[in-house]
Amino acid sequence: MTPGSGRRPTTPSTPHRQRPDVVAPAAAGDTRAPAQAPRRSASAAPVPPRSTAAGESRPVATTARPRRKRHLLRNSVIALLLIVVLVVGGTWRWVESRLIHVDALSGAADTPGETYLIVGSDSRDGWLDDGTEGARTDTIMLLHKPVNGQVALLSIPRDSWVDIPGNGSGKINASFAWGGAPLLVQTVEQLTGLTIDHYVEVGFTGVVDIVDAVGGVELCYDSDVNDEKSELNWTAGCHVADGATALAFSRMRYSDPLGDIGRTQRQQQVMSAVASAILSPSILLNPFAAHRVADVGLNAFRVDDDTHALDLAQAALTFHSAIGGDAVTGTPPISTIDYRVDGQSAVLLDADQAPEFWQQIMNGEIAAGTQVGGLP
Structure with missing residues (x-):
């Protein structure tokens, strides 16, 4: 990972190597449901298809991991701030009640x-x-x-x-x-x-x-x-x-x-x-x-x-x-x-x-x- 970038380095793809995050066609005779591609937000812009060596068009999959991390970080900060407000607020009232004038x-x-x-x-x-x-x-x-x-x-x-x-x-x-x-x-x-x-x-x-x-x-x-x-x-x-x-x-x-x-x-x-x-x-x-x-x-x-x-x-x-x-x-x-x-x-x-x-x-x-x- 590049320091400070927050993204994994891109590995050049080859024509015969399948990306692990792309939905693969079901093999012949396989009755299982195909693997689900990672979800995208409904408001996200559609991703243009990408051509493979065989001439097939497949959607480029997106990952929600960075978004989840952002949500997790945001929620953690909010929770921490709430804790600080509650603790400091309680301490503030306690200090105020103890002051002798x-x-x-x-x-x-x-x-x-x-x-x-x-x-x-x-x-x-x-x-x-x-x-x-x-x-x-x-x-x-x-x-x-x-x-x-x-x-x-x-x-x-x-x-x-x-x-x-x-x-x-x-x-x-x-x-x-x-x-x-x-x-x-x-x-x-x-x-x-x-x-x-x-x-x-x-x-x-x-x-x-x-x-x-x-x-x-x-x-x-x-x-x-x-x-x-x-x-x-x-x-x-x-x-x-x-x-x-x-x-x-x-x-x-x-x-x-x-x-x-x-x-x-x-x-x-x-x-x-x-x-x-x-x-x-x-x-x-x-x-x-x-x-x-x-x-x-x-x-x-x-x-x-x-x-x-x-x-x-x-x-x-x-x-x-x-x-x-x-x-x-x-x-x-x-x-x-x-x-x-x-x-x-x-x-x-x-x-x-x-x-x-x-x-x-x-x-x-x-x-x-x-x-x-x-x-x-």
């Missing part, structure tokens, strides 16, 4: 593109009691998909010193402790000029469970670490981390020379590794694994009242595209990571560069793959 969005006027605020919160777990009152946010990430241009995935250091609506100035994570998701959303909107369209909050116990559900994730750090506060023990290099180790990895900062900036970089690494694992074929194409991970993940998520299963799927795809290397990543422009105020050490963002920076993010004007912000 919280009041979060401000109702501010829309800005161009789609903006997601992704928050890692300690508000629902008992990990690492460090004496901080109220809910805490270790991770604040902004995912923006512009109308045109590059997706941006930015980490806002939790110790960033910012204006908090109705509360003066303070570290940005204090807005979450003081007013929960609504005040954090308003604070981020005031800082960036971007309206938050979707809010996704992940409890850190959920991160532990999700990492364990996908069988661990590979993380890299180039220094040895033995950090009491985060309980991270790490040998320099890359290792497959379980859930508890991944959590400690994303929290460690006192043993990191870059402090809160280094922590935001490692948090992005953990989130990227988890997203890659969840969206890998070994999970997505395995219904049992996908259901297990979804079941664990949905226990960890809280979303705003306007976010539904389809929005989460879109967020996952946008996030996946962001970690593929073409996105704009990093932090907002920073003036100093050791800003002293009210007896505290904070991260001071660069107020002079901020307006142009956030406008470029909104419009997708920064080149693909650019690492932005960071230390001055």
Whole structure:
């Protein structure tokens, strides 16, 4: 068979060799009914007779095998699509029924593109009691998909010193402790000029469970670490981390020379590794694994009242595209990571560069793959 042709090669016929698919005349004395020629569609055009060496005219037989194969393929595809629709549809309804919604969005006027605020919160777990009152946010990430241009995935250091609506100035994570998701959303909107369209909050116990559900994730750090506060023990290099180790990895900062900036970089690494694992074929194409991970993940998520299963799927795809290397990543422009105020050490963002920076993010004007912000 010729590759890709889908037809058998034609064998030259000889005058005395009878084709196996042609109806042969009954032999003398044979009372059996002659063999039936393969059926043709009633709408098919008649096949012209073909002359043999003996001068007889015989119809050239046609075969239904390719047509049967086409029908079989078509029916198989339709059946597969029906199965996918039924399974995905059922899963979709199940996911929708499991989502936990919280009041979060401000109702501010829309800005161009789609903006997601992704928050890692300690508000629902008992990990690492460090004496901080109220809910805490270790991770604040902004995912923006512009109308045109590059997706941006930015980490806002939790110790960033910012204006908090109705509360003066303070570290940005204090807005979450003081007013929960609504005040954090308003604070981020005031800082960036971007309206938050979707809010996704992940409890850190959920991160532990999700990492364990996908069988661990590979993380890299180039220094040895033995950090009491985060309980991270790490040998320099890359290792497959379980859930508890991944959590400690994303929290460690006192043993990191870059402090809160280094922590935001490692948090992005953990989130990227988890997203890659969840969206890998070994999970997505395995219904049992996908259901297990979804079941664990949905226990960890809280979303705003306007976010539904389809929005989460879109967020996952946008996030996946962001970690593929073409996105704009990093932090907002920073003036100093050791800003002293009210007896505290904070991260001071660069107020002079901020307006142009956030406008470029909104419009997708920064080149693909650019690492932005960071230390001055």
